[in-house]
Amino acid sequence: MPDIITGEMSGSEFKLEAIQTLNQHTGRVWHVSWHPEGKMFASCGEDRAIRLWSMESKNQWVNKVVLTEGHKRTIRQVTWSPCGNFLASASFDGTTCIWDKKSGQFECNATLEGHENEVKSVSWAPNGKLLATCSRDKSVWIWELVDDEEYDCAAVLNAHSQDVKKVAWHPNSELLASCSYDNTVKLFQDDPREGDWTCQTSLEGHLSTVWSIQFDSTGERLASCSDDLTVKIWKQQEHEWKCAHTIEGFHNRTIYDLSWNSDGYLATACGDDGLRIFKEEACIETGSISYKLVAENRQAHTQDLNSVAWNPIDPQLLVTCSDDGELKVWHFK
């Protein structure tokens, strides 16, 4: 194994450098999410706290706000709304909280209840009017903002046969993706013929739990990562989503999360403690695509990486969080 200590790849034109380590959380940190303006991010975890981190000076992020009055159990995911005024948090306590700053400070002003047990993920649609949540109860729920602080359940989708791990919206249409312990990724749309949300397609190919999914900024690609140690890139071909490439042979344990930046670089967070960045390469002759590992740190954290997120404004900045209780801010160029 070459150069494990520095994690740098010899001859690589790219450099991946940790610029700050943040260790205010107690215990496992499950998720990080950037504010859409890129000047703040939120994190959450086992300690039932949501922490908001703001940039104080260049490369210096400071924990300014801690929200503890929302959930009784682990907070699995936090996500900012597209407008940046709301923060949603999904918890093992079975609820999803919507936080806003109308009173001057962040408060939980709506609680979405309905799932039978752990809520694992929450995602805002690009228009900010729809939310999706998913749970170990195998269902995906779609919520509609009907009033300022009122959310109605618009659909309960029971397409998965197991625990649903994550939900993610398409960046510019009302297409929802979900992934599951049942090894599949499913796509949902509001079908005008049925007058209801329906499962459009099931993407099969992963051999174990699919932990995370994300559309790239163009919406042309969907990446999924799995306990089968692979990442799959799905592309729409003649109205059907098909697996265009499988990234394999790079990850040694479960891949828990992934994130695309606006330049098309794909970062992965792995249970082998590694952070890796890939870039698509097209073969002009055959028209096929492949993915090249352009940067890697095999000891990005001292334990499993649970989440990775690129800054939405600065495509050179990303954040990771880990079972080791830490968050790290990275510079990639």
Add this chain to the structure above:
Amino acid sequence: MTSRGCGTEHCCQQNPNPVIKEKTELNVEDKCISEDKSSQGEPLTDVFNNKIVFDLIRNIVDPEHPLTLEDLKVVQEDLVDVSDENNYVKICFSPTIPYCSMATLIGLSIRVQLLRSLPPRFKVTVEVTPGTHTAESAINKQLADKERVAAALENTHLISVINECIPARSKG
């Protein structure tokens, strides 16, 4: 000891006559060593091998019998695979009967005990010994899913059942 159990029907001794391991002289010696270590609160060494890791799990009690996993041959030293330099620990456990409904709970107890007593640098895998359970792959998948394990460990009832299986002297 009679009050032990999770209060469900599963606990009513599916296998009333399990095969019990005959203890050898060597085991008795090992036990003395392991108790010495436990009295310090944690193993004396920073370097782990399969013997030391086996010592951490051998005294876990089966949820159905007042016997240890070692007594029941559910865990065996040669089914503990440790590579200290690679931070790798893999335990295979063998349920006493192939349809044992307690298998997931036994696996979870092993996982919790190792979580409490091994340094966090270790990547721990707990699996059913191939061929010893009818639902082998389903059990292995559940035990490997750290999100499900984390959620289960926030269940106060379940954690109290597990705590009863993990004897005080080997708690981390």
